[in-house]
Every structure is written in structure tokens, then in C-alpha cells.
Amino acid sequence: xxxxxxxxxxxxxxxxxxxxxxxxxxxxxxxxxxxxxxxxxxxxxxxxxxxxxxxxxxxxxxxxxxxxxxxxxxxxxxxxxxxxxxxxxxxxxxxxxxxxxxxxxxxxxxxxxxx
Amino acid sequence: xxxxxxxxxxxxxxxxxxxxxxxxxxxxxxxxxxxxxxxxxxxxxxxxxxxxxxxxxxxxxxxxxxxxxxxxxxxxxxxxxxxxxxxxxxxxxxxxxxxxxxxxxxxxxxxx
Numbered sequence: 001x002x003x004x005x006x007x008x009x010x011x012x013x014x015x016x017x018x019x020x021x022x023x024x025x026x027x028x029x030x031x032x033x034x035x036x037x038x039x040x041x042x043x044x045x046x047x048x049x050x051x052x053x054x055x056x057x058x059x060x061x062x063x064x065x066x067x068x069x070x071x072x073x074x075x076x077x078x079x080x081x082x083x084x085x086x087x088x089x090x091x092x093x094x095x096x097x098x099x100x101x102x103x104x105x106x107x108x109x110x111x112x113x114x115x
Numbered sequence: 116x117x118x119x120x121x122x123x124x125x126x127x128x129x130x131x132x133x134x135x136x137x138x139x140x141x142x143x144x145x146x147x148x149x150x151x152x153x154x155x156x157x158x159x160x161x162x163x164x165x166x167x168x169x170x171x172x173x174x175x176x177x178x179x180x181x182x183x184x185x186x187x188x189x190x191x192x193x194x195x196x197x198x199x200x201x202x203x204x205x206x207x208x209x210x211x212x213x214x215x216x217x218x219x220x221x222x223x224x225x226x227x
Contacts, residue, residue: 032214043119043206043220044158051214090157100214101148101171105157 002027002095006106013081014114021076021109023091032094033074034103035065039087047089050074061085086113117141119219121207127225128197135193136222140209147190148216149182150206151175158206158218164190197226 003026013019025031032051036044048059055067065076074091088110092103120139128134140147145166150158161180163171166187176182179197184190194201204223210216 034215036218041221041223043121044218046215046217049215092157094214100210100216101146101163102160103157103216107155108157 002031002093002104004091004093004104004106006089006091006109008109009107010110010112012112012114015083016080019076019078019081019085019111021089021091021111023074023076023106024072025074025091025093025104026072027093027095030069032100033065033067034092034094035059035063035074035076036090036092037061037087038090038108044090047076081111081113083113083115086111119207119209119217121205121219121222123222124220125223125225127227130199130226131196133193133195134197134224135191136205136207136224138190138192138207138219140188140190140207141211141217144209144211144217145187146210146212146216147184148208148210149190149192150208150218152204152206152221161192161205194224197224199226202226 005024034049035047038044047063050057050067088108090108091106094100122137147164149161152158162182164184179195182192204221206221208216208218
């Protein structure tokens with residue numbers, strides 16, 4: 001069955017430090033991949049997406065992610081974290097083009113940022 | 116450029132009461148979606164509209180739930196005879212095509 005795994009439930013980093021949030025998916029073909037961020041009590045904001053082409057994608061707020069087919073991974077990175085980045089981060093997969101409404105979601109990684 | 120708007124943002128209701136949430140999608144988006152999210156989980160798909168047509172409903176959408184999009188613009192989600200298990204955040208989202216959906220800020224429902 002298709003699945004998305006975010007191995008880290010909670011991560012704490014210091015402000016200014018680099019960040020990498022892991023995401024692994026289980027799917028036979030190349031899926032459509034997304035990272036969303038959710039601040040407490042808020043909806044989900046799209047950070048970036050990968051459909052095809054360049055495997056390194058740039059998103060908003062200084063985030064980037066790299067699709068690695070050989071590792072079935074789509075890890076999210078940021079070179080220098082800001083206190084406002086503290087939030088819940090969700091990786092999601094759309095297993096079929098045209099079926100983005102039934103994204104398969106990871107359980108999320110909660111990011112805390114120390115001053 | 117306005118995003119997806121939802122109203123109310125928070126609702127506390129007594130068990131057995133009816134509640135209605137409204138969603139205004141991004142103006143040029145013809146696709147509209149409703150999801151439910153509980154703490155520590157990703158969103159669960161409830162239903163999907165393309166223009167005014169409701170094209171898909173999840174099994175999660177019991178007969179106490181009804182969604183409408185009468186003119187292909189805003190949508191409402193009504194929950195009748197609310198139960199404590201309905202307490203969750205209800206997210207609306209919209210898209211112009213099949214690939215990238217944009218979420219609203221959600222409507223929190225607490226059933227007491």
C-alpha cells in the first residue's frame with residue numbers, strides 16, 4: 001500500500017541552524033510530492049511541490065527539497081532556521097496525476113526553534 | 116490576491132445541534148474540497164466539487180453531513196445532530212486544476 005513516513009515526530013533546532021526534515025514514500029512510480037506547513041490552529045500552507053524535472057525544488061520561505069528516487073525520499077531543507085519556522089510540517093504524496101484530492105499524508109514533524 | 120477563506124474560524128456547539136461552515140475559494144478556482152483534520156493527523160478527504168457538481172464523497176461523510184456549492188463559487192458544509200466525535204478542524208481547499216490544492220485556515224469545531 002502507498003504510504004508516507006516522516007520518521008521524526010519532533011525536532012528542536014536552534015535559531016540560525018540548518019534544518020532537514022525527512023520524508024520517505026512508498027509508491028511504485030514517480031509520485032507527485034508536496035510539503036505543507038501548519039502553524040498552530042491554522043490551515044496548511046504549501047511550501048513546495050515536485051511533479052517532474054529538476055529534482056531540487058525551491059519553495060517559499062527559503063525552503064528547498066530534493067527528490068531522490070533511489071531512496072524514495074523527498075527531504076525538506078532550510079540553511080538557516082528562523083523562530084517563525086516553528087510549526088508542524090507535513091509531507092504528502094498524490095499517487096496519481098489528477099487525484100491530488102486524496103493525498104496520502106505523513107503524520108507530520110513538529111519543529112521547535114530555540115532562540 | 117486572497118486565499119481560501121473559511122467562516123467561522125471557531126465554533127463551540129452542544130451535542131445534537133446543527134452547525135454550518137462556509138468556504139470561499141480562490142476566485143478563479145473551479146475545484147473545491149472539504150477535509151477533516153484531528154490533532155496529530157493529516158487531513159482526511161471528505162468531499163469534492165467541480166464547479167457546482169459534487170463529484171465525490173468519502174465514506175467518512177455520514178448522512179449527518181451535507182455539502183453544497185450552489186453557484187459554483189462558495190460552499191457550505193453542514194453537520195446535523197453533532198456528536199462529540201465530530202470535534203475537529205474542518206479544512207476547505209481549492210484548486211484550478213488537478214494538481215496543486217490550496218488550503219484555507221480551517222474552522223475549528225468543538226462539540227460539548
